Amino acid sequence: xxxxxxxxxxxxxxxxxxxxxxxxxxxxxxxxxxxxxxxxxxxxxxxxxxxxxxxxxxxxxxxxxxxxxxxxxxxxxxxxxxxxxxxxxxxxxxxxxxxxxxxxxxxxxxxxxxxxxxxxxxxxxxxxxxxxxxxxxxxxxxxxxxxxxxxxxxxxxxxxxxxxxxxxxxxxxxxxxxxxxxxxxxxxxxxxxxxxxxxxxxxxxxxxxxxxxxxxxxxxxxxxxxxxx
Numbered sequence: 001x002x003x004x005x006x007x008x009x010x011x012x013x014x015x016x017x018x019x020x021x022x023x024x025x026x027x028x029x030x031x032x033x034x035x036x037x038x039x040x041x042x043x044x045x046x047x048x049x050x051x052x053x054x055x056x057x058x059x060x061x062x063x064x065x066x067x068x069x070x071x072x073x074x075x076x077x078x079x080x081x082x083x084x085x086x087x088x089x090x091x092x093x094x095x096x097x098x099x100x101x102x103x104x105x106x107x108x109x110x111x112x113x114x115x116x117x118x119x120x121x122x123x124x125x126x127x128x129x130x131x132x133x134x135x136x137x138x139x140x141x142x143x144x145x146x147x148x149x150x151x152x153x154x155x156x157x158x159x160x161x162x163x164x165x166x167x168x169x170x171x172x173x174x175x176x177x178x179x180x181x182x183x184x185x186x187x188x189x190x191x192x193x194x195x196x197x198x199x200x201x202x203x204x205x206x207x208x209x210x211x212x213x214x215x216x217x218x219x220x221x222x223x224x225x226x227x228x229x
Contacts (some may be wrong), residue, residue, distance in 0.1 A: 005050040005121050007031045010040030010066070011083065012058050020053060023110045029117075037061025045074040050121045053113070055083045056095065064098040071099035071157075079120035079158065081113070092197045101158045102190065119186055123162070133168040136227040138206060138214055140168055149210055159184055160202040167215070167225040176222040199223065 007024055011017040012035050021031045032047070034040035037058040044052055044066075052070075056063040063082060070076045082095045082103035095103055102116055133140045137150040142165060147154040156164065166183040167175060181189050184198075199215075207213040214225050 005029045005117065006048070007117065008034065008040065008043055008047070008049045008052045010034045010037070010044075010052065010058065010063070011055045012036060013055075019110065020113070023114065024117075027114060035059075037063065037066045041066050041069060041074075044070050044078065045076060049078050050124070051117045052078050052080045053083055053117075054080050054100070056086065056091075064094060067095070067098040067100055077124075077158070079124050081116055081120060083108070089193050089197055089200075092193060093200055096157050096159065096197055096201050099157050102185075103194070105191070122186075123158075133165065135168055135171050135225055136212075136214060137210075138168075138225070140164060147206070149206055152209070154205050156205055157201065159198050160205065163198055163202055164206070164225075167223060170224070172224055172226040172228065174218055174222045174224045179222065 007029055009017055009020050009031050011020065011033070014035065017033050017035070021033060024031045032043055032049075034043050038060040040054070040058070041061060054063045054067060058066070061069075067080055067082070070078070070080070079102075080100045082100040083106060084091060084095060084103055085106040086092075087105050092103060101120055104113055104116060133142065138147075139149070140147045145161060147156055147161070147164065162184045163180060166180060175183075177195060180195060203215050207215055212227075214227065216224050216226060218224065
């Protein structure tokens with residue numbers, strides 16, 4: 001059995017929040033709850049949680065704003081699993097760009113939520129050796145998570161950051177969809193839109209503001225980061 005985790009559930013539906021807390025408790029985890037965004041942000045900033053379950057539609061402060069403030073103002077890197085009823089690619093991208101690590105779409109299966117929690121917690125706890133990865137004018141320090149291009153700092157959410165590391169370590173080799181899913185999500189693969197959404201976030205961050213694209217899509221094969229072409 002995995003070690004017990006401390007989890008914050010920020011959800012304004014009291015029945016759903018109670019179901020989540022009961023399920024997590026039955027599997028040995030400890031859960032705090034908040035029914036609005038302001039209370040959720042205060043708890044998330046004040047306490048050390050292994051994972052935060054965060055609804056998007058919240059009174060007082062919505063989940064996107066809460067996540068953004070948690071990252072930018074509070075400096076917290078706690079893994080965030082977004083709970084959303086919105087199934088469009090645009091809404092998913094918005095959540096990832098706000099700093100969420102992953103998401104599940106309502107209605108969801110509690111067992112899937114638990115699997116994603118475990119995967120997020122394991123990735124957060126797994127350290128990586130210090131290494132500076134460099135491709136052209138794109139640089140990534142795996143110890144400090146600092147990404148720069150042409151000397152300009154780039155802010156990336158955690159999952160696009162892991163995609164970037166996988167692609168830079170493999171460069172100039174092409175990584176398939178399956179390669180990237182295994183590298184980032186392991187035994188809890190996401191829905192079919194997730195990888196595309198995270199790659200969109202990554203491309204917008206490392207290529208869009210600059211003259212030469214480094215992230216290449218090879219239709220039917222996968223993705224690579226390279227100066228060539």
